Amino acid sequence: MADLTGAPVAAPGSHVGSRAEYAARVLEQLAERAQPGERLGTKVSLRPACGVSVGTFNEAVKLAQSRGWIVSRSGPGGGIFAAERSAVVRLGNSVLALDGDAPSVADAVRMRDALDPLLVEDAVWHSSAIDVREMRDRLRDMANARDDGDPVAFVRANWALHRKIAEVSPSVILRSVYLSLLDIVQAHTRGVGGTETSPLPRYIAERYLLHERLVDAIEAREHDAAQRLIREHNNTAKAR
Missing domain, CATH: 1.10.10.10 (Winged helix-like DNA-binding domain superfamily/Winged helix DNA-binding domain)
Structure with missing residues (x-):
C-alpha cells in the first residue's frame, strides 16, 4: 500500500x-x-x-x-x-489543508517569510546557550516527526523552531508581528499533503537538514551563512 x-x-x-x-x-x-x-x-x-x-x-x-x-x-x-477541506495553500513542495481563507493564510506566510531574515540576524547576535539548546530541542522534535512519517507533527515542530528563533529578538514589535502571523497560519492548518512533483518524505528530509544547518550557523554566530540559509529556506518555500 x-x-x-x-x-x-x-x-x-x-x-x-x-x-x-x-x-x-x-x-x-x-x-x-x-x-x-x-x-x-x-x-x-x-x-x-x-x-x-x-x-x-x-x-x-x-x-x-x-x-x-x-x-x-x-x-x-x-x-x-x-473532513471538509474548504481551502488549501501551497508551502514549498507541500500543501496545507486549511479550515479558513486560503488567500489570507498565504498572505500571512508571505509576510512571515519577509521577516525571517531580520529575526535570524537577531538570533545570530542575541542567542544564548540556553536559546540554542531549546532550538535543538525543536530540531529533535522535527527529526522524530520525520522518522515517524508524520508531516503534520513535522510542520508544527518546524513552526515551534521558528517561534523560538523569533522569541530571541530584542525587538518587541518584530516579535509580536511575526508571532501573530505564525499564529494565523497554525490556527487554520488542518492537514499536510504532498504534491505530484515532490514526494513529501523527501521534502521533509531536505527541510530538516536545512533547519539543522541554520541552527548551526546561529550557534556559531556565522551571520552570512545564516542569511544565506534563510534565503534558501524562503526561496524553496516559494517553489512551485
Missing part, C-alpha cells in the same frame, strides 16, 4: 512507524478518495481494514482527525467522515 505521497505504507508490525500510524494512514487514504463530508463507515466496519486492535484503532482515529483528514461523530447516524 502507498501513502498519500506515493511512498509505501508499512504493514502493521513493521519497523517503519507504529501500528496506529499505519492505521491512521489507511483512514487518510480512504478520506482522500472520498468526497468531503462523505461517510466512510463506522469504527466497527473500518477497523478490520486496518488490522489493528480496538485501542490502536481509536488512537489511529485521533491521529487522522488531528491531521484534518477525518471527522469522528458519535450517536445515531454517526461514524467516521471525510
Whole structure:
C-alpha cells in the first residue's frame, strides 16, 4: 500500500512507524478518495481494514482527525467522515489543508517569510546557550516527526523552531508581528499533503537538514551563512 505521497505504507508490525500510524494512514487514504463530508463507515466496519486492535484503532482515529483528514461523530447516524477541506495553500513542495481563507493564510506566510531574515540576524547576535539548546530541542522534535512519517507533527515542530528563533529578538514589535502571523497560519492548518512533483518524505528530509544547518550557523554566530540559509529556506518555500 502507498501513502498519500506515493511512498509505501508499512504493514502493521513493521519497523517503519507504529501500528496506529499505519492505521491512521489507511483512514487518510480512504478520506482522500472520498468526497468531503462523505461517510466512510463506522469504527466497527473500518477497523478490520486496518488490522489493528480496538485501542490502536481509536488512537489511529485521533491521529487522522488531528491531521484534518477525518471527522469522528458519535450517536445515531454517526461514524467516521471525510473532513471538509474548504481551502488549501501551497508551502514549498507541500500543501496545507486549511479550515479558513486560503488567500489570507498565504498572505500571512508571505509576510512571515519577509521577516525571517531580520529575526535570524537577531538570533545570530542575541542567542544564548540556553536559546540554542531549546532550538535543538525543536530540531529533535522535527527529526522524530520525520522518522515517524508524520508531516503534520513535522510542520508544527518546524513552526515551534521558528517561534523560538523569533522569541530571541530584542525587538518587541518584530516579535509580536511575526508571532501573530505564525499564529494565523497554525490556527487554520488542518492537514499536510504532498504534491505530484515532490514526494513529501523527501521534502521533509531536505527541510530538516536545512533547519539543522541554520541552527548551526546561529550557534556559531556565522551571520552570512545564516542569511544565506534563510534565503534558501524562503526561496524553496516559494517553489512551485
